[in-house]
Amino acid sequence: MPPKISVTEQTSRRVVITGIGLITPYAVGREQSWQKLLSGHSATSLLQDLSNQLGRPIAGGMIPDVELSSTSLTRTPFQNDPSIELTLKATSEAIEDAGLEPGQLSNESTGCVIGSSKGGIAGYAELAGASHSRSISEDSIPAEFWLQCLPNACSQAVAAEYGLQGAALTPVSACATGLSSVMRGADLIRDGICDTVIVGSADASLVPAVLGSFQRMGVLATGFPSPAQACKPYDSRRNGFVVGEGAGMLILESLKHALDRNVTPYAEWLGGGLGADSTHLMQFDPAAESLARLITDTLQRGDVAATELDYINLHGTGTQINDLYETRALRNAFGDLATRIPCSSLKGGMGHLLGAAGSVELGFTLLAMRDHIIPATLNLEHPDPQCNLNYTPCIAVPHTINTALKLSFGFGGHLVAGLLRNWQATR
Incomplete structure (x- = not known):
């Protein structure tokens, strides 16, 4: 033992x-x-x-x-x-x-x-x-x-x-x-x-x-x-x-x-996962199997059920391939439940911060958990029928966030997922 x-x-x-x-x-x-x-x-x-x-x-x-x-x-x-x-x-x-x-x-x-x-x-x-x-x-x-x-x-x-x-x-x-x-x-x-x-x-x-x-x-x-x-x-x-x-x-x-130190944390880091999609330097596997597996594995390691997710902060670059890939991965990982989990991309409002994107967007995710509000995906006015998740278009929405998932990708097929739980919910 x-x-x-x-x-x-x-x-x-x-x-x-x-x-x-x-x-x-x-x-x-x-x-x-x-x-x-x-x-x-x-x-x-x-x-x-x-x-x-x-x-x-x-x-x-x-x-x-x-x-x-x-x-x-x-x-x-x-x-x-x-x-x-x-x-x-x-x-x-x-x-x-x-x-x-x-x-x-x-x-x-x-x-x-x-x-x-x-x-x-x-x-x-x-x-x-x-x-x-x-x-x-x-x-x-x-x-x-x-x-x-x-x-x-x-x-x-x-x-x-x-x-x-x-x-x-x-x-x-x-x-x-x-x-x-x-x-x-x-x-x-x-x-x-x-x-x-x-x-x-x-x-x-x-x-x-x-x-x-x-x-x-x-x-x-x-x-x-x-x-x-x-x-x-x-x-x-x-x-x-x-x-x-x-x-x-x-x-x-x-x-x-x-x-x-008697300080109150924003959240607990429940765990993360790393993966790779080696399909192409600039493109991803259309079936999105690698990312879907990374998402499910990350939740299993964090002992979190998909039904517990209150928010997903997406990578969402605004390119044709990336956005469809991310959508398919979440559908593959969660099935019909994926359409009911609030999510959003922040790049429509501030651009793609490249190497800084993941940490800045994680910081905003923590603030969203603190204030219990889903930030909006800006400029989403004509939804792509193939991108059919709840992306919180244009206007931020109040919503209790106890557990959140963050996704980030990179050229060359780098895939990362992080899982957070609001500290007040943890206590």
Whole structure:
């Protein structure tokens, strides 16, 4: 027989979320972003400079604070990559929200898992531009500048800022990176390696090289009547996503550590699952078998019945293939029950935050659970008959949320699912 686990050990292995920090195209800050998301207005706009460079209208979700955006023309050359600044600012808010003092983090039991889908792309763009134009001498580029272009730059920056001595990791799984980071951080707590982990992701990719590549791949929204209506998840008129920037940082703690500090968590992380759909670099298996299996396996590991789900936060990019794939997977996993579970995609209002999408959307899911309201899928005005779930079109709806599922995907077939339970419901 396996050894018995004491109550103290069980409590130390349960994972709760106690702090949230968000920077989004809606606003710089958690509560400001949440209230603007609930208002039903889109935060995407026309990126005029990038549109001129790429020769066609480009919509995107730029952060209101121009100094934090990779599109800013006022940035000093070769300063910190915007993704690092986003990470540090969102981390500071998450730590404050969790009621932690920075001095409490400087020990070997505190770590960070902060992902990036591609590293400091704005820094790479600066280096490439300087090399191409030869307008800047090599001596004017800081010797260590290239280090911030690496995928681990954000986790390194947070570890250095707070003197962390625990694990510092950097998952890279394309647009599933944010949720992968949360899952890996939870594993560190469950394995007894850490009792506090700063998790999340950041992305600042509004640069011509990235948008030009997506344009050639045919995945960017085109022909939109207005930038605010460019991304239309699950709508029959959908034809692509728009890119946004942002960061989502969360504080994970063992339940014992949180209770010892006398703080009230947002929710308990019940578990997550990883999968792959290796059909194609940019496309998924039309039958959606891999994702359906991941969803059912995740619920089984979390000991949650499908009937207990109150909300599903979808990946929902607004591309023809992705939205249909996700719909079919949920129908395959839950049958007719899938049509009765409220769900929504947030990308119609703020764009696709790429590597940061999973952690930012998980942060919004936690706020939805706190306030018991389903955020809307914006621009869903002409539903696709093949996308026949309850997507909460256009207007947020009050609804009790005790248990929620979050889904994220990425180019290359990365699949991630996360399962949460509202802390008040848990207690």
